[in-house]
Amino acid sequence: MTQQPGTKEKKNPLEIIVCFKHVIDETELRIDRANNKINFEGAKTKISDDDKNAIEEAVRIKEKNGGIITVVCVGPADAKKSTKEALAMGCDRARLIVDPSFQDGDALSTAYILSQVVKKIGKFDLILTSTGTTDSYTGIVGPALAEYLDLPQLTYASKITISGNKLTVDRALDDGIETVECEIPALVTVSREINQPRFPTLIQIMSAGKKELLEWNAQTLGINPSVVGKADSKVEVKSLSVPKSARKKVIFEGKPEDAAKQLAEALLKEGAVK
């Protein structure tokens, strides 16, 4: 077990589990608007943006409180690249969960698999996830995982403090900040404003191999393939289509007062102002 310098070694170091998703880089997709198609061939992949905030926060908590971070990813085999990146950011060990039967499941199914991973890991004090992933942004995994593990869920965290057994979280809600407190273990979903993730260097990522990275599958986890993945999904994706244009490009011309009026109406209709 590699212990990062600067962490205080205590009798019971804080055990943090952080989950991330290995996703398609939506900003590099080749989109064929004319044929209403997205070309996924050779699509680039990445750690979901918001998940990086969760990983970063785990590392910051460790830097402050000491502890051990286990990073977990349920995904395809090539998620190893992203897993190494997460280790390079400062996580201590990784569990990469790969199984064909886990593919194409809905978010609830992923949350269920994660709950079994957490149970296999055993001891933990804090689970961190993002609020949503950049590919589908369902926001389901965090709260559902909390449910499966019967943990308190502290969502939309913009600040996390741990002192002893006490966990204090500032939640960035629609109308303001709510400060809540509970005892660990708990699950926290972080919001993007919580931090600015560090960007590991390529060499750091390439050197992450010295940390423990275990690959687990349905068998290791003792999961019956028929209760997960596509087989058990309660929501499925029927089709993908491409929006007509990235931007609408509706231009109002004419007298300033008329154009302004038309714009105001359009904005109200879009629900963009309230």
Next chain:
Amino acid sequence: MILASVTLPTSFLDTCVQTEVCRLKYPLLPSDTPNYLYSLFIIVLAIFLYGVYRKFSIYKIGRKEIFRNLPKLVKNGKRIIVDGLGQKKILQRRYGGVMHSWMFYGIIALTIGTLLVGIDYDILRPEGIVLLQGDFYLGYKTVLDIFGLGFAIAVVLALARRISFKPFFMGEDRSDRFLLVGMLYMGVSGFVQEGLRLALIPVPWVYFSPIGSIFANLFSSVGVGPSATSFQSWVNTYQTLWWIHAIVAFALIASIPYTKYFHVPNSIINMMLTDEERPLGRMSTPFNLAEIMKQQETNPDFVPDLTIGIKTSSDLKWDQRIMLDACTNCGRCEAACPANAAGRDLSPRLVVQDLKNRYYRDSKMKESQENEDLFSTGTIRDVEMYSCVTCAACVYECPVEINQVDFIEDLRRTIVSSNRLEPAQNTLLSNLASHQNPYGFSNSNRSNWTANVPDGVKIASENGGVEYLYWVGCIASFDQRAQNVARSLAKIMKHAGLSFSILGSEELCNGDPARRLGEEGRFQELALQNIEKLNGYGVKKIVTTCPHCFNTIKNEYPVFGGKYEVVHHTQLISELIEKGKIKISEGKLKDISVTLHDACYAVRYNSIFEEPRKILKNAEMDLREMPRCKEKTFCCGAGGSSYWYKIPQKKTITSIRTEEAAKTGAETLATECPFCLTMFEDSTKVTGTKLAVRDVAELVADELP
């Protein structure tokens, strides 16, 4: 007794004075003087040698390194002669240059003079040979007097500057004024003694010592002379002065390895160690990514064990220590630094001084103690490092050949490895990692600029056998303003009938922003991919419109297996004009006033300055140079990846330069770098400066049908 009464050997005196022009042996001094003098010298030598030994142990230089590098003394001999002996860089500034070189040549002349005296007195005369006699002696006297005068005036100039009009950029060491006063004493007392001696032992050739004779006349006018009753007491005075002069000289010699004087050997070593194979535009290469990847391919568990950058003073290698210790705190770097002028938190002088002081302080620590982090101790600050635009103005100015930018770039690597970057810098790196360009756009849009080019532009993947590959670069590919530079060059090349292609969507960022920011791995990743493509297409000649791409491909890529003939577009255009392939004279540009901003990476890193001027002159434009032009150019503020992030400053580098350009009264500001172009265009718009900012290629393209 050191001081003693002397009886002059009348016969010798007579012959010497009247018949033979020669220098008396230890005149007016007792015969045992050399015994004391040389004993004292041995002590001085011991102190000196101990100091040198101490220096070398602080530098952590081993005997092996000394011998291994001696051949470089010959290899870099020209540089040592031109820059060192020739004082080339010193003379780049007038006041300091004249002052220093007179001091330098003065000391050399006076030292040689003194050595000749020693050789004459104590080596040759016992053998019956008198060196200092006849015409040679007369010439010797005159030359030494002139150099002595120059030396003394130079020291006065130095003292005056330090005391009453010290420039803002100059640093001050505690010993500086003592050393100057010591040298002033040497200069003045030398003449006083000479005058006194000439008054006590008059000689007919007194006027061959022009300055000494003035003092001799002064002494004579107050009654000092060989026959005066006060003769003996004046002899005593002479002896006292002589000994003080000798002791001050010895003290100065002994102080060399303990004071600023050591810049002399250090700067010579710096010049000697210069790696002629490594161009200024090439950064150091801390590891080879291709090798690590190969290792990981065969052994997935292979983990590279690397120390990158400079984290503590122990990471400073012996040659870097010598380089830092050569610094005299003169501040020429600071005076030239655009970042410093903009009020950013950076002085290259202080970076060097702080690093040097840190390793000196750390050298006092016990072996077992670990040196503290340069950053956590505040020796070096992140913002200081990223204030640098890597323009190399400091490197160009530095008289002792310190490469400040090299240190800064190495220190940036430490910051990146500690993952302490600012959000905008992280965005840059993540864009480079996931999109292979700094903007984060899809590379499939790279050839959008060719849409308006009549007949389009060939893509390398579809067209073999072309002469040139035009490396467009990210900014000219994506930035709407800069795209016009690409279109202009395409037009010029087509007009001249050159065959060329572009990589199109296969072109990736050359990696320079990553490397200059301190992310070596991403740089090499991009470089390797680009080189694979270029080599795959069998590219031989590359033309670029961006000096940063130019520098990287020309100077950095060869290390990684990419060897091409690379030309900057100003070089290519100039050549096309010379060969008569394009004609721009007697056109619309005639008599239009223009000033040219030399791009740092073109002029300072790659010495390109003639070609763009040739083009403007060929177009018969009215070229009005800015005070800071050619190698002395300022900066547009975008270099060293600065284009991509913000740094606290009082005033932008861009606006300082725009003002300077406007002051020439020119209508057009010509650029040769798309970054400079966009920076200045923004700045002129904002400040309402009436300057049309145009790339040289745009000016030329407009002249073509």
Next chain:
Amino acid sequence: MAGVLVYSDSSDSALELVTLGSKLGREVSVVVLGSEDLSDQTKKVSVNGVSTVYQISSDALSNLLAGPTVDALESVYSRVSPDYMFFSSTKKGKELAPRLAARLKIGCITDAMKPELNENGITAERLVLGGNAIATVASRGPAVATIPLRAFERASGNASPNVIKIEDFQPRPTRTIVLGRKEKQKGQVNIKDAEIIVSAGRGFKKKEDLAILEELAKVLNAVVGASRPLTSDLGWLPEDRQVGLSGTTVKPKLYIAVGISGQIQHLTGMRESKLVVAINTDKNAPIFQECDYGIVGDLYAIIPELTKDLKLQLGR
């Protein structure tokens, strides 16, 4: 035929969900939760289309924390056994729906656009891959869904639905407590997280002229941003307001670029905005290629008009 159950932490948005339920032709029941007397809330949701209002009042629900709220919703759900349950896509709604779905072992669709019923379940569209694609998703059987705000009109009319108070609500024990709450301060400037940004560019001639933009920002509860020249070069606004590659990368719901031509520097920093509006005199300005709505014209004439219209429409 079982109906739909709706819940929202705001009564106004609950009314939008009622409209959706009615549109789908289902009987709509509304849940109201709180720690005090719920008659006001109940009255608010007693509109046409609502058949029953379920009330749970409990101390445990004083802050509507996820744990007890899900417990309460579960107890209503098990009583009603609806086919579908709708939440608003508020932050609270989106943290409740997944947990309830996980507990009930039914499907969950968040941010469901154009929700429709089919024989097996609910079908909806979702924006995925950063808005690059629309996924059509369908539940197999009953499901919960969260519905974007303002997707439907608020239901209205005075009606007298059944009101059922659930008295035997027993939340699971929880140790989560609320220590405090800080309302969002108006005018607090944090451009990175701002939902609406109005940005100024070189189209403004003087620093003082920015006042008209600030007026518009006030009406929209927006943050004022700027392009690089205004912050770095002119210093009209602090550097932390700079939107762009070398400044802050923003992704607001609405981005209004005023007098900004759209240099790549700037576009890169705001291209992930949900809706982009551009106002500029130059109709060839690149920003018009990157906008949803645009006005070609003089910002000095347009901005005051726009401010006036929006002020009127939004009742501010």
